[in-house]
Amino acid sequence: MQLxxxxxxxxxHAAARSxxxxxxxxxxxxxxxxxxxxxAWAALAERGFLGSFAPENLGGGGHDFLRTVYLHEGxxxxxxxxxxxxxxxxxxxxxxxxxxxxTPAQQERWVPGLAAGTHTYALAITEAATGSDAFAMTTRAxxxxxRYVLHGEKVWVSNGPxxxxxxxxxxxxxxxxxxxxxxxxxxxxxxGVTRHPDVPRLGMRTCAVGPVSFDGVEVPLDHCVxxxxxxxxxxxxAMEHERIGIMTAALGSMDRLLHRCLRxxxxxxxxxxxxxxHQAVTHRLAALRMELETSRLVLYQAAWRISTGRRAPTEAAxxxxxxxxxxxxxxxxxxxxxxxxxxxxxTGIERAYRDATCGxxxxxxxxxxxxxxxxxxxx
Amino acid sequence: xxxxxxxxxTEFLIEDILYGEAEIDPDEDLYEAxxxxxxxxLRLIEFLDHRFGVVTDMEDMDMARFNTVNxxxxxxxxxxxxx
Numbered sequence: 001m002q003l004x005x006x007x008x009x010x011x012x013h014a015a016a017r018s019x020x021x022x023x024x025x026x027x028x029x030x031x032x033x034x035x036x037x038x039x040a041w042a043a044l045a046e047r048g049f050l051g052s053f054a055p056e057n058l059g060g061g062g063h064d065f066l067r068t069v070y071l072h073e074g075x076x077x078x079x080x081x082x083x084x085x086x087x088x089x090x091x092x093x094x095x096x097x098x099x100x101x102x103t104p105a106q107q108e109r110w111v112p113g114l115a116a117g118t119h120t121y122a123l124a125i126t127e128a129a130t131g132s133d134a135f136a137m138t139t140r141a142x143x144x145x146x147r148y149v150l151h152g153e154k155v156w157v158s159n160g161p162x163x164x165x166x167x168x169x170x171x172x173x174x175x176x177x178x179x180x181x182x183x184x185x186x187x188x189x190x191x192g193v194t195r196h197p198d199v200p201r202l203g204m205r206t207c208a209v210g211p212v213s214f215d216g217v218e219v220p221l222d223h224c225v226x227x228x229x230x231x232x233x234x235x236x237x238a239m240e241h242e243r244i245g246i247m248t249a250a251l252g253s254m255d256r257l258l259h260r261c262l263r264x265x266x267x268x269x270x271x272x273x274x275x276x277x278h279q280a281v282t283h284r285l286a287a288l289r290m291e292l293e294t295s296r297l298v299l300y301q302a303a304w305r306i307s308t309g310r311r312a313p314t315e316a317a318x319x320x321x322x323x324x325x326x327x328x329x330x331x332x333x334x335x336x337x338x339x340x341x342x343x344x345x346x347t348g349i350e351r352a353y354r355d356a357t358c359g360x361x362x363x364x365x366x367x368x369x370x371x372x373x374x375x376x377x378x379x
Numbered sequence: 380x381x382x383x384x385x386x387x388x389t390e391f392l393i394e395d396i397l398y399g400e401a402e403i404d405p406d407e408d409l410y411e412a413x414x415x416x417x418x419x420x421l422r423l424i425e426f427l428d429h430r431f432g433v434v435t436d437m438e439d440m441d442m443a444r445f446n447t448v449n450x451x452x453x454x455x456x457x458x459x460x461x462x
Contacts (some may be wrong), residue, residue, distance in 0.1 A: 007461045010430055014387070014462075263398040 001304045009067060013074035014085075019047055020078025027081050027206070028346050034198060036162065036204040037084055041117065044088055049075060051115025053092060053245075058111040065241065066307035069248055069300065076252025080348065081316035082355035083206025085249040086362070090158035090207070093245035094123035096238040097183050098165055101226035110185065113165070122163035124154035124212050125235070132368045134169075135177035135232060139214065141170040141184060141350075148172075148184065148224065150192075150217040158362065161198050161208040164188040168214065169231050181231030185223045193215035197280060203354030240312050243320035243363050244302045250327035250359055251299065254292045257330055257352055261285055261337045279338060288333045291326040298322050314376040321369035331356040382462045384452045391426050392448070398452040405448040420445065427451075 005013070016095055021042045024030075030037060044050055052068040054060020063071065074245035076085055091114070098110055113119040130136040139152025150170055160166070166186045173298045175181040194213040201209070226234060265276040265285060299322075331353040335342035342349040360366050385405055392409070393401050396419050409415040415423065419440050427433045433455060445451050 005432060007432060010432060010461060014382075014430065259395070267399045 001301050001303070003066075003300055005070065007109075009070060013070055016071050016074035017044045019043075020075040021080075023079050024081035024084065028348070028351070029204050030206050030376040031079075031351055032205075032345075034200065036081070036087065036208055037081070040081070040084055040121075041087070043339070044084075045117025048115075049088060050091055050117040051111075054095075054111050055107075055290070056085075059115040060111065061115075061167050064307045065245075066300070066303045069245060069303040072245065072248040073251050076249045077255050079252070079299040080256060081206055082249060082253065082352075082358075083204045085252075086204050086207040086246070087114050087159055089123045089242075089246040089249065090123060091117075093242040094158065094238075095121040095165075095167055096241045097123075097225050097234045100237050100241070101183070101230065101234040103226065106185075106222070106225065110165075112163060119165045120163045121167065122157050122159035122212070123238075124157045124160065124166050124168045126154060126156045126371050127152065128155045128211075132365055134235070135181065137169060137171060137181070139168065139170040141182060141219065143172070143221075146221060148219040148221065150184065150186065150214040150219055153211055153213040155211045156209060156362070158207055158209050158211045161210045162196050163195070163212075166193070166212060167225065168212075169235060172228055172231075177232045178195075179229045179232075181235070182228045183225040183231045183234055183321055185225060186214070186217055188217060190217055197355055201358070203356070203358040204353070237238040237311075239364065240302075240316040241306060243314070243316040243369075244299060244306065247295075247299055247319055247323040250323045250356070251295060251305070253294065253352055254288070254327055254330045257334045257349075258285070258288050258292055260349070261288065261334050264337060275337070277302040284333050284336060288330050291330045291333075295323040295326045314373055315377075317364070317372035320363060320364055321373070324356075325366060327359055328353070384455050384460065384462060385448055387430065387462060388448055388451050388455075391423070391430070395426070396422065400421050402449060405452075407448075409448070410442070410446055415442070415446070417442075423451070427455065427460075431455060431458075433458045435458050 023043060051060035052063050052071060053065060056062030079085060095114055111138045114121055125134050127137050127139060141148040141150045152170060164187060166188055168184050168186050169181055171180055172182040182226045186193060192215045196211040198208040199210050262285060266274055268274060285296055302312045302319040305312040305315055319336060333351060334349050340348050341347060389403050392414055394405055396414055423445060424435050427435060
């Protein structure tokens with residue numbers, strides 16, 4: 001792996017960070033009410049962050065995956081709104097099935113609206129009964145003449161309550177997953193689609209997340225993304241990208257937490273000595289720095305593999321597992337550093353801890369990543 | 380206001396070295412002002428690499444050559460760094 005950013009890359013990374021820092025001045029209030037920030041979403045679209053990875057000729061940024069990850073890490077370093085980042089990443093990285101597997105004609109129709117943020121995308125995979133065993137899904141798409149008819153319900157759909165474009169994975173045949181699953185683009189306002197309300201939860205509250213039901217939804221044949229029966233391959237490839245891209249938010253958060261802790265540790269505490277005079281504190285912050293840097297290494301290694309055309313199932317799983325777990329450990333270090341103040345609402349520290357906990361769940365839980373890593377070693 | 384080499388370096392010194400509100404005159408001696416010491420000098424060198432891609436050779440790592448913001452900027456310009 002070689003990471004040698006150009007001057008333009010470095011400038012764009014720094015600009016993304018500065019831009020991100022302007023976006024969430026009211027995050028504490030919106031976190032309490034679980035309010036999505038539509039104006040910040042529009043600003044992200046305007047600056048190209050909802051289509052970074054999409055081809056330039058279809059309205060995207062045209063960045064390769066590695067540069068996309070670098071820019072989104074910069075954005076996340078500045079933007080202290082984990083829910084908004086989750087929404088943006090669910091939109092961009094979650095909808096990679098379109099960028100990776102849709103036909104050229106489908107891409108021409110769908111990508112411009114995705115990249116411009118004109119439409120809000122969601123990816124619907126998980127089901128209540130089958131949970132993390134995604135390929136055991138029971139949502140079914142039956143071909144009837146010139147259309148598919150979709151029945152089933154998905155849960156934990158990020159952007160689900162507000163999305164007007166939903167990518168749904170469903171079973172189109174019996175048998176092994178690698179030939180029986182397909183991916184469909186469904187409009188949120190179609191007859192038979194019910195977008196259920198946001199589920200109140202521990203963290204990442206500013207992203208709308210909820211179930212979506214499909215009751216006899218008619219889907220045109222040309223809304224099957226790519227080839228019928230190729231859904232599992234598309235899902236696996238998209239997940240490799242998503243698990244890397246989505247974790248840029250955790251890197252940014254860890255970096256921000258570290259900086260806040262360093263400022264706090266150096267601040268005067270008259271008549272007592274600054275916290276940094278205590279080795280117990282400085283060692284914890286050294287540990288936080290190690291969490292950040294080791295997380296960066298594994299994430300960028302995985303992104304580099306994808307960017308150079310290699311597959312990265314193991315590296316993506318390791319990235320997701322390492323970065324999300326490190327984020328939670330980092331947030332706990334921040335709480336220990338701030339003491340009781342770190343538990344108080346409004347400081348941002350307890351919010352980071354709640355948000356980091358959610359990171360263990362989405363895009364495959366930590367145990368699912370371990371399953372992938374073990375499976376790739378043949379056990 | 381648009382970023383300049385001087386503003387980016389100054390922001391790093393204030394935010395990441397001093398961790399807070401402060402002012403730095405571009406011709407102020409950063410060692411005498413207590414901004415830089417041996418460890419923070421290495422952090423500055425690391426920052427110039429990460430932010431601008433400017434790698435400083437061991438022979439160039441003369442602390443006196445980086446003792447003001449303007450001298451750091453002159454070094455960056457000599458290395459063709461851009462914001």
